[in-house]
Amino acid sequence: MIPARFDYHAPESAEAAVQLLGDLSSSGADVKVLGGGQSLLPVMRMRLAAPEVVVDLSRAADLSGVRDDGDALVIGAMTTHADVVRDPLVREHALLVALATETVADPQVRHRGTFGGALVHADPAGDLPAPALALDAEMVIAGPGGRRTVPARDFFIDVFTTAVGEDELLVEVRVPKYTGWGAHYEKFSRVAQAWAIVGVAAAVRVEGGTIAEARIGLTNMGSTPVRATAAEQALIGRPVTAEAVKEASAAAADGAQPPEDANGDAEYRRHLAGVLTARAVLAAAGA
Known part of the structure; x- marks a missing residue:
């Protein structure tokens, strides 16, 4: 399909872009900012979005x-x-x-x-x-x-x-900076390159075979990304073993409100969050 007609601007600096957005906002125009375009352009082509003005940042x-x-x-x-x-x-x-x-x-x-x-x-x-x-x-x-x-x-x-x-x-x-920390992103999807049904971003700092600090973020476990603070706290002081990490990772979904759709219900996603967190943490720790 072809997008609806729109006006196009390509400012050459961040300052110029901000000035332009301010002017357009004051005029009441429906404006969309174009970054890489990988999300905006498809919905414009399907006319799920039809902005009056597009501000392209590629020249800034x-x-x-x-x-x-x-x-x-x-x-x-x-x-x-x-x-x-x-x-x-x-x-x-x-x-x-x-x-x-x-x-x-x-x-x-x-x-x-x-x-x-x-x-x-x-x-x-x-x-x-x-x-x-x-x-x-x-x-x-x-x-x-x-x-x-x-x-x-x-x-x-x-x-x-x-x-x-x-x-x-x-x-x-x-x-x-998290210099020297181990890291891993574990993503579960049904087909390659698809959106994550659940994803886990894990960074850990290991001292002497024990987890000293952990930071964990969850993908697609709510309407926004979720910080798995309960699992982070449970991991501190644990040895880097599959059993210890699995036990602590069971708390990953605590407090999350995962969606329910054709890819899985909330309980399925909670289970995935625990399993994937254990995998991500072990990989980040080099185990």
């Missing part, structure tokens, strides 16, 4: 790239998935982000889709919100009043809904 060079900022990495919102996966800073200091991004769709999508675009899209089955939550990432949002920083726990509000306002733009993501 200052929105791309990864840089070291002391105790954190800063990932530009328009950095492609492929660039995130192969960036040496990400692999050294935020391995979980790289491993989760490797599972996004297929190579074609990863070469066009963007890190920030996937986070703003906020699909509960998307692979990047859970690691962002697990690692306590911070989202830097720019708007007419300047920039503000929102922690991941407050960024994801509901299905396809984030803290980014209509006249605002996600410009970068700050990810604390």
Whole structure:
């Protein structure tokens, strides 16, 4: 199908994009921001979305790239998935982000889709919100009043809904460094490259064969990513053995409200969360 008619703008900087969004918002226009386009363009072609204006960020060079900022990495919102996966800073200091991004769709999508675009899209089955939550990432949002920083726990509000306002733009993501931590993203889907029925993002720090710290985020276990805090606490001090990790991981779904659909009911997803958490933690710990 062919999208409905729309006006098109391609600002060449984050500042110009924010100014444009402010002007368009004031006019009352229905505006959509185009990042990599891997989510927006298909729904526009099916006319499930018919914005009056599309603001394309692909020419805003200052929105791309990864840089070291002391105790954190800063990932530009328009950095492609492929660039995130192969960036040496990400692999050294935020391995979980790289491993989760490797599972996004297929190579074609990863070469066009963007890190920030996937986070703003906020699909509960998307692979990047859970690691962002697990690692306590911070989202830097720019708007007419300047920039503000929102922690991941407050960024994801509901299905396809984030803290980014209509006249605002996600410009970068700050990810604390987890240098030396083990990491793994375990994703269960019925066919290759499909959305996760359940996914688990796990980062662990091991000392002397014992889990000293653990951070776990769950994919598709609610309307937003879920932090498995009960399992995190249960894992601390446990030896890196299958039995001990499995016992602690049984608490992964505590407090979650998983959806029910053709892929499985809530109880099935709770079971998967425990099983996948154990696998992810053991893999992250090198067991």
